[in-house]
Amino acid sequence: MANTIVRVGMASCGLASGADSVYEELSKVLVGDENTILKKVGCIGLCSYEPLVEVEIEGKRTIYGYMTPELAKELVGSSFRPTSALKEKIIYSDEETQAPENNRMAKQVRIVLRNCGIIDPEKIDEAISRGAYEAFSKAVKEMSPDEVIDEVYRSGLRGRGGAGFPTGLKWKFTRQAKGEPKYVICNADEGDPGAFMDRSVLEGDPHTVIEGMAICAYAVGASHGYIYCRAEYPLAIKRLNIALDQARERGFLGDNVFGSGFNFDIEIKEGAGAFVCGEETALIASIEGKRGMPRPRPPFPAESGVWGKPTNINNVETYANVPWIIRHGASEFSAFGTEKSKGTKVFALAGKVAKGGLIEIPMGMPIREVIYDIGGGIADGKEIKAVQMGGPSGGCIPSWLLDTPVDYESITATGAIMGSGGMIVLDETSCVVDVAKFFLNFTQRESCGKCPFCRIGTKRMLEILERISNGEGKMEDLDLLYELALQVKEGSLCGLGQTAPNPVLTTLKYFREEYETHVKDKKCPAKVCPSLIRYTINTDLCIGCTRCARICPVGAISGKVKEPHEIDDAKCVRCGQCKQTCPVSAIFVD
Structure with missing residues (x-):
């Protein structure tokens, strides 16, 4: 039996960084090696180090970052005893206590991500070897539907899609609703900028989501399920289809599951990428072939969902928790x-953090601990300014509130929301007006247009933010912006419009002085807003290398070789490429 397992992270993050060429090289050099198993796995979580290769020898794990085909060949040639060059690439190890990511991994608790980065997501036997479908078997063979619902309710699991509604209670409502047939839906329409939690779970362990849905279907009395996944996730959809076919072949889906008389199957519905379809009633409309637009509630989907029948909707992460709960118990x-x-x-840690990636932490961990102990602090030695939580529907939490624990009530109290799990870190070079404008521009474009408050109100808010960032704002604009935000929040039909003002409201609340500087002084303290900044070259520092002139897209920089250059402010588009290119830091932003 092989005593060495080599895993290559082949989720979207790994593939984008060149993991496929690393895997191909390992495939070549390991031909005929019966003592080594080579695996394609999902996201290992340490995304900032991609491509990643993990070597497990007799249960001891070592993860290498920034791998190349050449280093992979060297790793095999050394019989997995790392050379000096490879030792520098070790980022996690069971044996080397000084590996940089040991502490980061130790602080996490992996329930949803328990198999991600461990199993080959396209091989059901690997999932089964780690307990897949045992919980489903236990539920069908040993528990009544009401007992399953009670177990989920007692666990305290709340919906991980953002609202945080008790999952067991939601299931109970669907079970008690009148009407047949009943349906279960997995909301995999992850559309927040900077969010990649659901995609990573589907790419790394699709069977846990399928099993969670099957347990839910048994509990609520459903016979059919839909996974609503955006078409922009082709790898997730591919692996889901493979997993569904394998589950059917093994008898985990289909007619008379486990010989119990219970029938259940799942189909995938590919969404076109409309953010509003993350709202459950808009999602239902899309499944039915209609335009994805929300409808008033009640009736809630538990009573009248897809095709007008009782329907339970949870997101990817919620379902992924369920098998673990049934196997280990609510109290655990x-x-x-x-x-x-x-x-x-589960969080997608992104932005100006030093070490972004996919993480899973116990609820209650302070934001500061997440950013500094798991995320490695702020990149480039900058100071943290705020954390945007909840994506476009969330809000900015300032640095002085970093000791806020990560739980539904505490995050909501700041004006942000937990959301589905996006956590974007902002540093001193981030402009809060620009951040608010970015997220509002996103939600304004994604509005379905049904509600005047959302359709028109967000447009007027965006126009105000644009005036402020262009140096044309007035002090009364700040009060008007706040008033509009409250009206949009109050008058919108669905969650998109109701939460769209959150980034504006929180930045106004915590960073009003920065807004006022934009308005009164016509300056952007973070030096981000193009209309309020100016690029200049310090002639005493400039060496005349011409790099800036050659990279300028509009020809705004002139000067002779080995002589100081200058920037024509009238032509300059403030793209910043010259500043990034200058080898002697002679270009300044005022």
Whole structure:
């Protein structure tokens, strides 16, 4: 039996960084090696180090970052005893206590991500070897539907899609609703900028989501399920289709599952990428072949969902928790977290953080600990300014509130929301007006247009933000912006419009002085807003290398070789490429 396992991270993050060429090289050099198993796995989580290769020898794991085909060949040639060049690439090790990411991994609790980066997601036997479908078997063979619902309810699991509604209670409503047939839906329409949690789970361990849906279907009495996944996730859809076919072949889906008389199957519905379809009633409309637009509630989907029948909707992460809960028990799950927020939460850690990636932490961990102990602090030695949580529907939490614990109530109290799990770190070079404008521009474009408050109100808000960032704002604009935000929040039909003002409201609340500087002084403190900054060259520092002139897209820089250059401010488009290119830091932003 092979005693060495080599895993290559082949999720979207790894493939984008060249993991496929690393895998191909390993495939060549390991031909005929019966003592080594080579695997394609999903996201290992340490995305900032991609491509990643993990070597497991007799249960001891070592993860190498920034791998290349040449280093992969060297690794095999050394019989997996790392050379000096390879030692520098070790980022995690069971044996080397000084590996840089040991502490980061130790602080995490992996329930949803328990198999991601471990199993080959396209081989059901590997999932089964780690307990896949055992919980489903236990539920169908040993528990009544009501007992399953009670177990999920007692675990304290709340919906991980953003609202945080008790999952067991939602299932109970669907079970009690009148009407047949009943449906279960997995909302995999992950559309937040900077979010990649659901995609990574589907790419790395699709069977846990399928199993969670099957357990839910048994509990609520459904016979058919839909996974609504955006078409921009081709790898996730590919692996889901493979997993569904394998589950059918093994008898985990289809008619008379486990000989119990229970029938259940799942189909995939590919969404066109409309952010509004993350709202459950718009999602239902899309599944039915209609335009994805929200409808008033009640009735809620539990009573009247897809095709007008009782329907339970949860997101990817919520379903992925369920098999673990049924296998280990509600009390084991509720041992993690806080009094009202149980279990763990998966986050996509991104932005100006030093070490971004996919993480899973116990609820209640302070934001500061997440950023500094797991994320490695702020990149380039800058100072942290804020954390945007909840994506376009969330808000900015300032640096002085970093000790806020990650739980539903505490995050909501800041004006942000937990959301589905996006955590974007902002540093001193981030402009809050620009950040608010970015997210509002996104939600304004993604509005379905049904509500005047959302359709027109967000447009007027965006126009105000544009005036402010262009140096044309007035002090009364700030009060008007706040008033409009409240009206949009109050008058919109669905969650998109109701939460769209959150980035504006939180930045106004915590960073009003920065808004006022834009308005009164016509300056952008972060030196981001193009209309409020000016690029200049310090002639005492400039060496006349011409790099800046050659890279300028509009020909705004002139000067002779080995002589100081200058920038024509009238032509300059403030792209910043010259500043990034200058080898002697002679270009300044005022």
